[in-house]
Every structure is written in C-alpha cells, then in structure tokens.
Amino acid sequence: MRRCLGLALLVTSLPLAVEAAEITVRMAGANYEPATVQARAGDQIVFVNDDGVDHDVFVPTAGFGVDLGKQAPGTTSVLPLAKPGRFEVECVFHAQMHLEVLVVE
C-alpha cells in the first residue's frame, strides 16, 4: 500500500517537473539581474523594469531576433522561449546591459 502511494505520488509529480516556468529578470541599476538564465523551451522570461528609466529587451542573435520595444519604469514584458539555443539580450538604450540565455529541450 505504501509502495502504491509512493508510486502514485511520483506519477502525479512528474508532470510538474516539465511544466513551463516563468523566470523573472529585473532591470534595477541598468543591469539585468540575474545576468545569465538557463531555461527550457516553453518557459518564458518576465522582465520587470524596477529601475527609474526606460529600458528595452532586444535580442540581436541570429535565429532569435526580437525587440520588445521601450519598456517604461514599473512595467513588465514577456519573452517566450519557443526553441532551444543560446542567445543574448541587450538594452537598446544602455550598451552595458547584457543577459545570456541558454534554452534547452
């Protein structure tokens, strides 16, 4: 009975392990924090502009190019991670802002 219960718990917990995750990246002090992210395809990154100036989420890496546009203080933007690969995120306005993203299957 205990073994059955354990197996049932394992089975019901397995889908949770592959559920899409939401990863938060903050922008305070004109830095992406954290500066590196590892995620799975299907996850998404939520960018929170908790800084006092406009920022941006711009991916110039071939195959992943996207520009979410100007993001005002106090707002969020979402970057879906549709496919595996490695790419970089930059702020158009602040060249020192860099985020490296690795997306695995």
Place this chain on the structure above:
Amino acid sequence: MYRLIFSIAAAGMLSVTATAFAGPERVEFPAGYRDVFVRYLDVDRPDRKTKRFFYVNRAALEAAKPGEDLPQGSVLIMEDHKIELEADETPRRDAEGRFIATDEITNVFVMEKQPGWGDAYPEEKRNGDWDYAWFLADGSPKHSDPARFEGCFNCHQSRAERDYTFTFFKYVLDGKP
C-alpha cells in the same frame, strides 16, 4: 597675406559644402538590394506588429572582421514588413514561434559608411563616417529633413564601440552564423 585669406576662405567653403551635403540626401536607395545584398538577421517587433529584415552589401559582409570597425562602403538596411495576423489581431507564428512577414514593406532604413562623411557633423553628434536615410518600398524618400534623423544618430551613439551598429557588428562577432 592674400594666400592666407584665400586658404581660410577656401577651408570655410569646404566646411559649408560638406555640411550642406550631410544628411539623408547623400545616401542613395540601394536599388535591387533584395537580390544582391545578404539578409543576415530577422527581428520580430511585437509592439509594432512588424518583422524586420536586416541586409548587408556583400562586399562589407566579406570584408568585415570580428571586433574591427566595418569597412568603408558598408551599407546596412533595415526593412520593416507587416506581419500575418489571426482573426483577433494577434500575430500568427510559425513552427519556431516566429512572426510571419507579409510582402508589404512599410519602411526601408539605410545606413551607409563612406570616407569623410562624419566630418560634416559636430563631434558630439557624429557616428563615425555613417549617415542615414529613410525610404518607402519604391525607393522614394520617406523623409528628407535632416532633423528627422536626430533619433538615428542619438540611438546609434550607444553602440559606438560596435562601430555604431546594433546588429551587424554583433553578427560578425558571432562568426557570421
């Protein structure tokens, strides 16, 4: 004395001439670029419901070296396309989650680098030897007032260490994938 005055006057005239020719009018529309340039990057722009195609002339692509300023004669193009939309106006996506461009082109932005072009601008504004122009799909100028290009100069200033380019210098750094 006359020679000195003449030299000063000539230098002044050259300066005025260079300034007069600065701006979008000296950047020609690269007719036929879709056939002869190389498309090196696509960028989805969700906030504007557009997809941007980036092109470079072949000579610049071949000559560009990682970490070095781009060669004189480089021409970079940013071409805006409308995208396919679902019935509820949300962007339709392909199998990789990317926007799907239509054939409708709304803007063609061109930046070109030629020797001495930067001399026409004050140092605080200058983007190396680059200048900018903005066209419609048929090659006619969308704007010719140099004041409309202040935004180009200001924004590209942030990438001075990449020869004032947001994408192509990075593409070369990444090994021209």
